[in-house]
Amino acid sequence: MPEKRVVSIEDRIPKLKRERRKKANRRLIIYLAIFFFLICFVIYLQSPLSHVQKVVVDGNQWVDKQEIVDKSAVTLESNFWGVQSSEVKQAIVEHPLIQSVSVSKQFYHQIRIDIKELKHVGYIEAESKVVPLLENGDQLDAINWEEVNPSVPILSDFSKPIYIQELANELNNLSTYLLSIISEIHWTPTEGNPYQITLYMSDGYEVESSIRNLSALLDTYPSIVSQLDSKQDGVITIDDGGAVFTPYDEVNEDKEEESVE
Numbered sequence: 001m002p003e004k005r006v007v008s009i010e011d012r013i014p015k016l017k018r019e020r021r022k023k024a025n026r027r028l029i030i031y032l033a034i035f036f037f038l039i040c041f042v043i044y045l046q047s048p049l050s051h052v053q054k055v056v057v058d059g060n061q062w063v064d065k066q067e068i069v070d071k072s073a074v075t076l077e078s079n080f081w082g083v084q085s086s087e088v089k090q091a092i093v094e095h096p097l098i099q100s101v102s103v104s105k106q107f108y109h110q111i112r113i114d115i116k117e118l119k120h121v122g123y124i125e126a127e128s129k130v131v132p133l134l135e136n137g138d139q140l141d142a143i144n145w146e147e148v149n150p151s152v153p154i155l156s157d158f159s160k161p162i163y164i165q166e167l168a169n170e171l172n173n174l175s176t177y178l179l180s181i182i183s184e185i186h187w188t189p190t191e192g193n194p195y196q197i198t199l200y201m202s203d204g205y206e207v208e209s210s211i212r213n214l215s216a217l218l219d220t221y222p223s224i225v226s227q228l229d230s231k232q233d234g235v236i237t238i239d240d241g242g243a244v245f246t247p248y249d250e251v252n253e254d255k256e257e258e259s260v261e
Contacts, residue, residue: 051078052109052110053110056106057069058113060117063117072113083111085103092115119172135171151179155187158187166211170213178218185198206236207237209238224243
């Protein structure tokens with residue numbers, strides 16, 4: 001039977017001391033590392049390295065980028081970690097042209113602001129100026145004609161807000177293409193139809209229709225025009241019963257006959 005080796009307590013004490021010393025050294029190194037990290041972190045927070053490096057704005061069409069950045073109150077001197085996305089969002093969404101806002105933080109110290117604007121559906125003619133009209137019927141401050149964007153129509157002769165509101169809703173439902181080819185919309189009410197309007201299209205045609213259900217009625221416009229002689233201008237009457245094209249020659253003849261009578 002093999003003999004068991006007996007280690008005296010005197011032999012174990014130095015080994016235990018060495019192990020304790022190693023553990024103490026490891027703890028000291030960890031504490032020093034944490035302390036050094038905290039010092040570096042504090043220095044980083046106080047230095048330009050923690051500042052916002054770039055503010056990116058996307059989705060804006062009518063609102064100027066710098067105006068959005070100004071409303072956000074985020075500058076290149078703002079601390080990246082101190083920027084509160086919810087506060088930035090709340091500040092920007094108060095703009096009358098902006099419907100919704102999304103704010104995110106990206107590498108490296110970049111603030112991204114994605115916005116969705118209220119759709120701009122037209123301009124209301126007001127003497128020497130025009131008033132921008134939004135999809136919800138709200139009207140902005142008047143602007144000069146030089147500032148008009150030609151991709152939306154001019155509204156003329158509208159004297160009652162109720163018709164402007166309903167027309168804004170209908171224009172909002174139009175496709176971007178259809179909205180862009182309407183140059184002008186005139187309110188031309190009759191005794192039988194106070195909602196009657198006349199649209200002047202950029203392709204040369206004149207359209208007589210109604211504010212009510214306008215977006216659905218104009219859906220047929222491209223198909224109607226494709227069947228007409230592009231060299232012959234005239235009036236297209238579109239209503240719930242269908243569409244009728246009358247060349248300008250015949251329209252003028254009818255007016256002359258009415259004047260004679």
